[in-house]
Amino acid sequence: xxxxxxxxxxxxxxxxxxxxxxxxxxxxxxxxxxxxxxxxxxxxxxxxxxxxxxxxxxxxxxxxxxxxxxxxxxxxxxxxxxxxxxxxxxxxxxxxxxxxxxxxxxxxxxxxxxxxxxxxxxxxxxxxxxxxxxxxxxxxxxxxxxxxxxxxxxxxxxxxxxxxxxxxxxxxxxxxxxxxxxxxxxxxxxxxxxxxxx
Amino acid sequence: xxxxxxxxxxxxxxxxxxxxxxxxxxxxxxxxxxxxxxxxxxxxxxxxxxxxxxxxxxxxxxxxxxxxxxxxxxxxxxxxxxxxxxxxxxxxxxxxxxxxxxxxxxxxxxxxxxxxxxxxxxxxxxxxx
Numbered sequence: 487x488x489x490x491x492x493x494x495x496x497x498x499x500x501x502x503x504x505x506x507x508x509x510x511x512x513x514x515x516x517x518x519x520x521x522x523x524x525x526x527x528x529x530x531x532x533x534x535x536x537x538x539x540x541x542x543x544x545x546x547x548x549x550x551x552x553x554x555x556x557x558x559x560x561x562x563x564x565x566x567x568x569x570x571x572x573x574x575x576x577x578x579x580x581x582x583x584x585x586x587x588x589x590x591x592x593x594x595x596x597x598x599x600x601x602x603x604x605x606x607x608x609x610x611x612x613x614x615x616x617x618x619x620x621x622x623x624x625x626x627x628x629x630x631x632x633x634x635x636x637x638x639x640x641x642x643x644x645x646x647x648x649x650x651x652x653x654x655x656x657x658x659x660x661x662x663x664x665x666x667x668x669x670x671x672x673x674x675x676x677x678x679x680x681x682x683x684x
Numbered sequence: 685x686x687x688x689x690x691x692x693x694x695x696x697x698x699x700x701x702x703x704x705x706x707x708x709x710x711x712x713x714x715x716x717x718x719x720x721x722x723x724x725x726x727x728x729x730x731x732x733x734x735x736x737x738x739x740x741x742x743x744x745x746x747x748x749x750x751x752x753x754x755x756x757x758x759x760x761x762x763x764x765x766x767x768x769x770x771x772x773x774x775x776x777x778x779x780x781x782x783x784x785x786x787x788x789x790x791x792x793x794x795x796x797x798x799x800x801x802x803x804x805x806x807x808x809x810x811x812x813x
Contacts, residue, residue, distance in 0.1 A: 542751070571778070577748040584745070607773055608743060636773040636794050643699045669795040673701045 507531050512541040519544055523551035533563035542574060549582040556586035565593050569605050580608055587615035598624055603634040610640035614648065622650045629656045635664060639673055646677035654681055686714035691809045692734065694718050696726040696749070697741040697771075702794075706739060709798035710805060723747025727755060730763055736809050739801075742772040742783070753787035767808050771796050 507518035519535060522528040532551045539545050552560040567579035583590040590612055597609035606628065613621045625641045632638050638660055645653050657674050664670045693715050695706045707717045718733070720726035722744040730738065738756075742749040749770060757764050770788040772779060780791045790804060806813045 573742050573748040573750045573782070576743060577745060577751075580743075581745050604773065611745075639701075639795060640699070643701050646701060667795060668797045669702075669705055672705050676701055676704070 507535045508538055512544055515539065515541065515544045516547050519547035519551055523554050529555045529557060529560045529563065533560070536563060536567065545574070545578055549578040553582040553585035556589045558589055558592070561586055561589035561593060565590075565597070568597065568608050569600075569602055576608065580611060583612055584615060587612075591616065594624065598628050603637050606632070606634070606637045607640045610637070610644050613641075614644055618648050618650065621648055622653050625649075626653050626656045629653075629660055632660075633663075635667055635670060638664065639670060642670070642673040642677050646673065646680055649677055649681040651681060654678060657681075686712065688716070689714040689806075689809070689811055691736040691811070692716040692718070693805060693809075694720060694726060694729055694735045694738045696720045696723065696738060696744070696752070698722055698744040699741070702741070705798065706801060709801050712798075713802040713806070715805065715809075721745075723749065723752030723755070726752055730756065730766060731759070734762075735766060737767045737769060737805060739769045739771060739805065740788075742770065742774055742779075750782060750786035753783075757787040769804055769808060771801075 506514055507522055508515065515535070519532060522531045525531065528551065532548050536548050536552070539548060549564070552564055561583065564579050564582045567575045568583070570576050570579065594609060594612050594616065597612065598606055600606055600609070610625070613624055616624070621644070625645055629638060629641050632641070642657070642660070645657070657678050661671060661674045693710055695703050695710070695717055697703050697706070698721050703719045707719065710717045718729060720729050724747045726738070726740070740749045740752060749772070753768055756766065756768070767789045768787060769790050769792065770783040771792045771794055772783070773794045775793045783791045790808060792800070792804065803813050
């Protein structure tokens with residue numbers, strides 16, 4: 487079950503009273519979440535519900551509604567959940583942010599500089615949605631000082647697909663910084679080979 | 685290349701390079717390897733073919749590894765009892781506990797080298813190491 491369905495306006499959704507998004511059965515909350523996306527104050531309602539809801543289906547409806555809104559407010563509501571300790575919430579937040587690339591864009595720089603390595607790691611995926619030149623610049627800046635092996639691996643994974651020649655020097659630096667890490671050696675070789683022979 | 689082990693492994697990870705790295709190691713050790721990019725795709729595969737072990741990441745789009753494992757354990761046997769090796773970047777003690785609660789049989793923290801991967805997969809498949 488994907489946590490974020492393709493955003494669409496819920497014209498077929500049942501009308502629901504605004505308050506019910508955090509009350510009632512999971513079915514009622516799900517219906518209210520679907521309906522909220524079409525309401526003028528829908529993003530605020532969904533954002534409030536996101537901080538309380540734990541039912542997977544209702545969460546899916548909330549994330550989908552916020553992604554469909556694709557506003558600065560909806561992206562700001564989702565961003566904190568990237569650092570959730572629950573895998574389901576992290577995945578839902580990441581899927582939602584990926585589904586609204588323009589609204590997510592202003593957050594990516596600060597997410598990549600976050601003190602929490604897990605946040606930096608997950609945020610590498612968001613870079614994929616940016617124009618290639620901007621994505622390369624952000625990942626090069628990240629890799630230049632990154633000390634966490636898994637963050638480096640996540641950045642190299644993206645560069646292996648969209649990397650440009652200007653990323654080659656920092657990849658060389660990373661291979662020297664992480665000598666003795668077989669997976670990073672493998673990843674960096676794949677990325678540098680691909681960039682060198684597009 | 686080692687003799688075929690007769691064991692079939694499903695590797696579930698959204699990272700292309702991770703899947704390639706694991707596949708190279710496992711195939712070289714004689715395992716047959718299939719791949720899935722997320723929990724949704726993995727569920728389709730485990731319901732359509734017989735596997736001896738799954739190697740699964742946690743943070744994946746569409747369906748994370750824990751949700752996949754919880755769903756897997758609710759299936760009918762023998763799918764519900766498929767052994768699962770979780771390999772994640774999440775290194776805290778509560779992450780391993782969450783993996784076990786979701787249905788993991790064993791938990792490793794990334795990055796995992798090829799020798800360590802093959803060793804654990806072999807043990808979990810009941811093969812000599």
